[in-house]
Amino acid sequence: MSSSDIFIGETIGTAILILLGAGVVAAVVLKASKARNAGWLAITFGWGFAVLTAVYISAPLSGAHLNPAVTLGIAIKDNDWSNVPTYFAGQLLGAMIGATLAWVAYYGQFHAHLTDREIVGGPGTQSTKAVEAREAQAGPVLGVFSTGPEVRNVVMNLATEIIGTFVLVLAVLTQGLNDNGNGLGTLGALITALVVVGIGLSLGGPTGYAINPARDLGPRIVHALLPLPNKGGSDWGYAWIPVVGPLIGAAIAAGLYRLAFA
Template sequence: MSSSDIFLGEVIGTAVLILLGGGVCAAVTLRRSKAMGAGWVAITFGWGFAVLTAAYISLGLSGAHLNPAVTVGIAVQSGEWAKVPAYFAGQLLGAMIGAALVWVSYYGHFLAHLTHREVVGGPGAQTTAAADRRRSDAPGPVLGIFSTAPEIRNPVQNLATETIATVVLVLAILTQGLTEGLALSGTGVLVTALVVVGIGLSLGGPTGYAINPARDLGPRIVHALLPLPNKGGSDWGYAWVPVVGPLLGGALAGVLYRLAFA
């Protein structure tokens, strides 16, 4: 496949991935959404279905990496790095487009949520906490729709969690024969989606399981740029963890595959 096909496929696929994945986070989080409060299980299955849909759409164009960690894992295992920049560029741009589409789709709900008295401060609200969010780079009240944040902020643990979870994801993909010249099948796409659900249920609790640098960085950039009132900070102090951890996990999965399965 050509670099242009790879770029286009990754832009489209990753945009759909973030639109549906970020969409379920918005549905569960935002006031006056019919799914508000649906909980973690809804989010994990929503992201699994997002992977399933996005991978089916982009499979024929780019092979449906949709994730720099997957691209790195395949490159480490195969030794083929020439097309990695096209994958990375498409994934980041697609993630930003997908995040912007979530904002468009839930525009009224973002405004209703971010102008609610509990967010802006008012009678009965946690005024001090709301003001602290506005003054700092701490995660804002809707940042979780766009990117991840840990429940316990410990960079070493958070990095380890993201690395371990990504090793599981990329190893599950590599063992389907991608590095042996075989195309990911429809069944393989389904298996990968179920693996993402499993990771979310089992390992998603500590950090929100980014397991994908583009999925976290692209929407975080969009959050920082969007004209949302009272949105709070984009938490750039944490942003390196969901980038470095998954990239490290993807590379480790590629090495492990070469040692154990090649």
């Protein structure tokens, strides 16, 4: 496959992944959404279906990595780094496009949510100081775009992202998911989606299971740039964990693959 095919495939596929993934979070958490309060099961299965859809769309062009951690794991497994920058670039751009499209789709709900005094605080509300303190780290809709910990502890949060991504990448490398030798082919799309659902259900509670640096960083950048009223901070102090953790987890998974399965 050519570099242009890889870039286009990863951009389109990751955009679809984030559009549908961020979309299900928006549907569940934003005011005036018909799916509000649908819960964690809706979010985890929504992300799984997002992976399934994105893989089927992008696999013919790029092999459907859709995740820098997957790209790193495959590069270590095959000892081939030639297309890694192209994959990374397409994934980050696609993630930003997908996050922007999710904002467009839920524009009215974002506005209703972020102008509700019960949610963002305001004059006369008892929660104003608490809201302001919380927004210094993470704004009230940041979770639609990127992940954040329930208990803020660097070691624990990093470990959770490492472990979750380790499971994902090891599954990709060992379960025959590459029908073209370069990524998640259509044969393994359903398996991969179910693995993501499983990770979300079992390991997603502590940090929101980024398990994908582009999935977290790209939308976080979009959150920082979008003209959202009362959006609060983008929590840049935490932002390195869902980037570094998944890359470490992918490297460990690829190393184990080479030791035990190759």
